[in-house]
Structure formats: C-alpha cells, structure tokens
Amino acid sequence: MSLEQLDIKRLRNLQQVRLQPGPRLNVLSGANGSGKTSLLEAIHLLSLGRSFRTHRLKAVMQHEAEAFAVHGRIRHDDGMLWSVGFERRRDEDDSRIQLQGRRPDSLVELARLLPVQVINPDTFRLLEGGPRERRQFIDWGAFHLDTRFIHHWQRFQRALKQRNHLLRHGRMDVLQLRLWEAELATHGEAVDQLRGQLVTALRPIFEQLLGALTEITDLKLGYSRGWDKQTPLAALLEASRSRDQDQGFTQSGPQRADLRLTRYGRPAVDMLSRGQQKLVVSALKLAQGQLLETLVARRCLYLVDDLPSELDLHHRALFCEQLKAQAGQVMMTTVETESLRHCLGADDTEVAWFHVEHGQISPAKPFMTGVSNE
Secondary structure, three states: OEEEEEEEEEEOOEEEEEEOOOOOEEEEEOOOOOOHHHHHHHHHHHHHOOOOOOOOHHHHEOOOOOEEEEEEEEEOOOOOEEEEEEEEEOOOOOOEEEEOOEOOOOHHHHHHHOOEEEEOHHHHHHHHOOHHHHHHHHHHHHHHHOOOHHHHHHHHHHHHHHHHHHHHOOOOOHHHHHHHHHHHHHHHHHHHHHHHHHHHHHHHHHHHHHHHHOOOOOEEEEEEOOOOOOOOHHHHHHHOHHHHHHHOOOOOOHHHOEEEEEEOOEEHHHOOOHHHHHHHHHHHHHHHHHHHHHHHOOOOEEEEOOOOOOOOHHHHHHHHHHHHHOOOOEEEEEOOHHHHHHHHOOOOOOEEEEEEEOOEEEEEOOOEOOEOOO
C-alpha cells in the first residue's frame, strides 16, 4: 500500500495543496507552523476518519471556511488504485466519506485500506499514559492481523455497555444480566486470545528492533489480560456481580487489559531517559508495521513528525536506518534538514524531498554531500 496523491483544501493553513509522494521515504521540511504536521494529519483523516491532534474536527477547518476536504489516491498492495475522500462541513455534525465513489459501510473499510502508524512527540503516551493508549496499540495490531477481531471487539463492547447499564440502574434483572454476561464472556475471551497472540508475535520483532536502536538491556514486553489467568471470564462475572453492582460498573475483564514494559522488574518509563523512551516507542511502532508485512503481506504507512526531537545524531542515524529497512511508505517532517542529510542522503535509497512554506508545498532537490538544501 502506498499513497500516490494527496489533495487538501482549507485544512488549517493549507488552502489548496497537492502532494505526490514517492513510494518509499518522503521528507517534508520547513519552519514551525509551515503546515508540515497538517499534511500528516490529513493522511491520518483518510485512514481513520479522525485527527491525531484534536477530537474536534471543526477546529481543523480554516476560520472562515464552510468546509475542509481531503482526497487521496492509494495504490493497494494488490496493485488496485483506490480513491478516498473525506469532507467535513461547518454546518454538519457528521463527516462525508467516499470510498471508490460510494459511502463505506463503516470506518473499518478505511482503516483496513490504509494502515498508519504515527511516531510523534505524543507517542510518549504509550509509555507515560494510561492503559487505554496501550490497549489501542494492541488492538490496532490485532485488527489488522485477524479479520475476526473487530467482530469480537464490537460484540464485547456492546455487552459490556449493557451489563454496566444494568448494574447502575436499580434492581437487577438477573435473567437479562446473565444473557449479557454470557455474551460478554464469549467475545471477551476471544478478544483476549487475539490480543495475547498479537503480543506474542510482536515480542521478538520488537526485541530485534530495540537491539538495533538502543543499548538498553533487560527490557521486557508483557501482556496483562485484565483478570486472573486461572479464572474463566464467565465465572468471574458471576462471582463479582454483587461487588460490581455496588461500584456501578464491571471492574475486571478485557477492558482492563494492559501492555507492560518493565526493566529489572520496574516500569520502564521510570528508568528511561526521554531519548530512550522515544526509541522504545519507535521500536514498538515499527514492529507493528513489520509484523503486518510478515504475517499478512501488507505494508504500513509511517507518519513520523519531528524526527530529530529528543534524539542525538547517533540515534537519529540508527532510527533512519531502520526506517529505510521497512517495506512501507514513510512520511516524515523536520525543521532541521541538515540533521537528516547524513541519515538519508548518504546512499542510493530512494528519498523524495519536499519543502513546506506558508501552507504551500514544493519539491526540493535531494541533498548532496556538503551542500545545504535550505
């Protein structure tokens, strides 16, 4: 999968731009506020129907505009060319999405067509944030690697919502509660199994990438399912019914799952520098894409924002080497073009260079040794 063309209208400071990226590595350089991150944001909208910068899509729209729009042409791994469009109007609450000229049944179709991984300053939340961020990371991989996952996940979420509703609202209908608990247990166990398989498959790839990027030792990647390993979920739900009713929600289950990163038995986030944390998170993200390629022969698009941030020159070079080794397309931004010259311009790897200024994008000449591109 690769993005062949991107058209954007009235998104943040991008009035009307067209980007025709290369199939492998693409570098977007420019000053802060020039529109580089907004280009990545537009790609993310095409993939997931949401921004990685805000939950309020109307904030993405230019101040006096009535709407913003993004359109992409995507070459799928089977060679087929797909057309995807995304529009949001100021006077409407729902987005308009077109896939091959029709409205898709759900956002699931978009997510499957264009798998993206974001590596930016906010990805520190994968280590520093709560379990929800890490569950979303696991679920991304499980969703793309097994088509059964989304069915089980949706059924589990529905059953969990219904059980919590019954727990919170007065006298319980035990028969109805048991029916929803059976549904929750069946699909919750399936979700847990697929998550566990994902982490097991991810672990050796992550360890290999981490070893290539860092000198960190004894970092362990583990998975906590959210309830006791020895207890079936159905039995747990029945045994905890009264206690859950007192609290008004289901306290244990797959909704409490977590990805555990530890070092010497302690949370890794407490023992790593900011630079080390960025490399660990980057290794996790790259491992997801590599696993996708290995198991289901699909390529991931990596959106890398502000690559040099938190990394010294040595580790920038190591990270660039790993990016070049990935089969997927890469879109990266930087304000420090000189810092990438030796990382990406030292060999014949295909790199497309672009300069972004005042919301406009133009091709830039490739770097040459000893010559600045600015």
